Amino acid sequence: xxxxxxxxxxxxxxxxxxxxxxxxxxxxxxxxxxxxxxxxxxxxxxxxxxxxxxxxxxxxxxxxxxxxxxxxxxxxxxxxxxxxxxxxxxxxxxxxxxxxxxxxxxxxxxxxxxxxxxxxxxxxxxxxxxxxxxxxxxxxxxxxxxxxxxxxxxxxxxxxxxxxxxxxxxxxxxxxxxxxxxxxxxxxxxxxxxxxxxxxxxxxxxxxxxxxxxxxxxxxxxxxxxxxxxxxxxxxxxxxxxxxxxxxxxxxxxxxxxxxxxxxxx
Numbered sequence: 728x729x730x731x732x733x734x735x736x737x738x739x740x741x742x743x744x745x746x747x748x749x750x751x752x753x754x755x756x757x758x759x760x761x762x763x764x765x766x767x768x769x770x771x772x773x774x775x776x777x778x779x780x781x782x783x784x785x786x787x788x789x790x791x792x793x794x795x796x797x798x799x800x801x802x803x804x805x806x807x808x809x810x811x812x813x814x815x816x817x818x819x820x821x822x823x824x825x826x827x828x829x830x831x832x833x834x835x836x837x838x839x840x841x842x843x844x845x846x847x848x849x850x851x852x853x854x855x856x857x858x859x860x861x862x863x864x865x866x867x868x869x870x871x872x873x874x875x876x877x878x879x880x881x882x883x884x885x886x887x888x889x890x891x892x893x894x895x896x897x898x899x900x901x902x903x904x905x906x907x908x909x910x911x912x913x914x915x916x917x918x919x920x921x922x923x924x925x926x927x928x929x930x931x932x933x934x935x936x937x938x939x940x941x942x943x944x945x946x947x948x949x950x951x952x953x954x955x956x957x958x959x960x961x962x963x964x965x966x967x968x969x970x971x972x973x974x975x976x977x978x979x980x981x982x983x984x985x986x987x988x989x990x991x992x993x
Contacts, residue, residue, distance in 0.1 A: 748834065752842040753849065772854055775805040782924045794926060799866045803954040804923050804947045806854050811889050812914040814847035818893030819910045822901045826993035836986055840893040844886060862954060871957035881949055888946055888967055891974035898985045901992045921947055942970035
């Protein structure tokens with residue numbers, strides 16, 4: 728494989744060919760992930776529900792946090808967060824894990840992190856009916872007509888938001904393997920700094936501005952607004968788009984500089 732052949736995402740392939748390649752990669756990973764597991768995909772739902780349940784017990788009954796519909800607040804943020812954190816964490820290792828594939832097959836390398844992000848997007852898509860059912864029975868929130876365009880728009884925004892991060896970290900991890908461990912620690916810290924298990928109104932006003940600057944908060948709050956009110960906050964969406972554009976430029980530049988040597992390093 729020459730350097731020129733890996734310098735671009737297209738690598739001489741048409742868009743339908745790239746889509747087919749992405750489909751094959753995601754399908755392969757999903758089949759391998761749930762092979763010989765009786766509950767199959769239900770395990771993907773168990774993780775965010777389990778975390779939401781633990782935090783619900785801790786903050787609602789132990790710390791006695793007075794938040795209306797706290798279970799809905801947790802669920803509507805937990806699933807988008809799991810998509811982002813698991814997708815980025817897995818994508819960070821994608822070049823290292825697929826080292827033999829990179830060396831043997833002429834494929835656009837940037838598609839490997841995209842496969843991880845898309846795989847978690849599929850999980851999120853299958854979880855949406857479960858989330859809606861939970862909203863209906865736990866909070867009497869009926870499906871809203873605005874969801875028909877808001878949710879696809881937010882899914883597209885989250886892919887654009889998450890993928891550049893995933894690609895940049897995957898490239899960096901091929902050069903410095905410590906990155907994958909730092910990513911795991913980073914998301915653990917960001918989980919509480921976003922914030923995820925408490926509303927931003929509980930943050931003291933002197934520090935609230937710094938929390939609001941966090942683009943992850945803008946994205947997660949957008950999901951909560953759509954699920955709970957059927958509205959999209961323009962400021963949050965613009966904030967998330969600005970972050971996606973900035974990280975997209977950084978990821979594109981890193982890919983041009985670092986991708987040609989990935990095969991030698993993994």
